[in-house]
Amino acid sequence: MTNQEIIQKLWSLCDVLRDDGVTYHQYVTELTYILFLKMMKEKETEEVIPKEYRWDSLTTKHGMELYNHYRQLLLDIGQSKNKLLSQIYMNATTNIDEPKNLEKIIQSIDRLDWYSAREEGLGALYEGLLEKNANETKTGAGQYFTPRPLIDTIVELTDPEPGERCNDPAAGTFGFMIAADRHVRKKTDDYFSLSQKEAEFQVKEAFTGCELVKDVHRLGLMNAMLHELEGEIILGDTLSEAGKNLKNYDVVLTNPPFGTKKSGERPTRDDLTYTTTNKQLNFLQHIYRSLKPNGKARAAVVLPDNVLFEDNTGAKIRNDLMEKCNLHTILRLPTGIFYAQGVKTNVLFFTRGQTDKDNTKEVWVYDLRTNMESLGKTNPLRKDHFDDFIKAYKAVDRTKIKNERFNCFTREDIRKKNDSLDLGLIQDESLSIYENLPDPIESAEKTVCKLQEAASLLNEVIDELKETGISESGEDKND
Structure with a gap:
């Protein structure tokens, strides 16, 4: 599998958590807790993690036993004296409510082609997940x-x-x-x-x-x-x-x-x-x-x-x-x-x-x-x-x-x-359609002139009507 295929597989697991009301951003955080343990195993650097909380401890447990173990793992590693562990798991809590969903995610991650992931770079794989999360604009990520x-x-x-x-x-x-x-x-x-x-x-x-x-x-x-x-x-x-x-x-x-x-x-x-x-x-x-x-x-x-x-x-x-x-x-x-x-x-x-x-x-x-x-x-x-x-x-x-x-x-x-x-x-x-339109000031001035001409003509008509003795009612005042 290529990294892109692994990223897509990991991302699709978020669908498992939809019924738990887990957002994409919460999923990436949750995935970070789990992937850290798996990637430390792949990098052969598990010695910094307490033996009882290494990756294999997750794959050998099921149901409520796995769920309770995972919750305790987050709590205890978050209090580790190792600076990196304590920072990554600081105040860590799970957003997963269903034990079966947690087990499915862990089993799916364990079955992925991690040899190919190591070849392409675990860092590149994780960056791909972050980019995927960022593209989910509804989360604001x-x-x-x-x-x-x-x-x-x-x-x-x-x-x-x-x-x-x-x-x-x-x-x-x-x-x-x-x-x-x-x-x-x-x-x-x-x-x-x-x-x-x-x-x-x-x-x-x-x-x-x-x-x-x-x-x-x-x-x-x-x-x-x-x-x-x-x-x-x-x-x-x-x-x-x-x-x-x-x-x-x-x-x-x-x-x-x-x-x-x-x-x-x-x-x-x-x-x-x-x-x-x-x-x-x-x-x-x-x-x-x-x-x-x-x-x-x-x-x-x-x-x-x-x-x-x-x-x-x-x-x-x-x-x-x-x-x-x-x-x-x-x-x-x-x-x-x-x-x-x-x-x-x-x-x-x-x-x-x-x-x-x-x-x-x-x-x-x-x-x-x-x-x-x-x-x-x-x-x-x-x-x-x-x-x-x-x-x-x-x-x-x-x-x-x-x-x-x-x-x-x-x-x-x-x-x-x-x-x-x-x-x-x-x-x-995109504004070029307005290039040939007349100058607005010039157009306004021309309009004012025309209105003034019209007003002048109307005044002349009024004067002529007054001279002929036509009243406002239309009656001839000379009658």
Whole structure:
């Protein structure tokens, strides 16, 4: 079986749980508890799990005995002294009510072709499950899942190097960091061209993150483990005190959550220069402040349109960004690539300067939104959608790129717009049907003139009627 066939088989097991009222997202969490035990057996690393709770303990029990054993397993492993085990099974409870359903899932997983799964990569298999979950838009799971083609493009252009410290302050399922790890592995013959110390750094320290939501944090830990990454993924809020220690990074790659803090709350950190209820603006401040001020540290962040044009505090934060960093590129993304239809997003690429003044001289904007084919579940985003943008981004001399989608704006141009970065969108062809319509002001003026002429004629008629002595009743006053 291929990984895709295994993923489809695992996903179809969710149908077994529908009568239990289990959602897709709950199913993926439940599957994580069970798959962890199976994958540790396949990886021959079961020694970290208490012997009485290893995979075979599940396959040899049935009915209520299995159900009670599984519930106790979740409780006891969650209290393990092993950090990874305790984090993945923290506060773990089962959403399965029927013992027969639990047994069917375990038996089905045990019968899968795990030799083929190991060959293709257990990490790739798990990522496939996460992507499947994200595509189930009714669950809202896609809110923390960035499309793989977009992640791969961002990683390629930011180009993480061996020895660099990379971070995602809104880690989700750790997709950005896993892609960054793959990128560096390709450069280093899967780390074999590095020294043992350098290779250990890549596995244990190079890729880190922070995630607020417990269940999502659990998925991120599992994803990292299956990709053989041991960097710390903090369970916490980057916009709280926990985020103050997230700093001095070489590369930051992230897609922060959209929206505002609940009840209009502001971040609890006291080290942000500007405070606002807009979470993305707060994350943006955190990101550029978390980069090393060495002229090389860089970031790419996915942000909604409102960050580009929000007034007052928004304008101050954008100005601060362009002072401290070289904001060299903005990619206007197409709509329909995230779970919520109509959400308009962008990627900001910037490099932290060596000083905190006057780092942005010009901003290049690439419009991948206007006049694009309709994207969505039936026509998903592909890597080749970014081919022309990648070519323009990497050009040694961007001024020689002949592409109407790629335009440059000087810092002075932006200042004149109150530091608005809502720039670079080309003419929408769908509006071309209105091109030949007359100028609305001119049309209104002509209409007013005609109405004035008509009113003048009516006044003349009234005057003539008065002169002839015709009364309002129609009677001749001379009679």
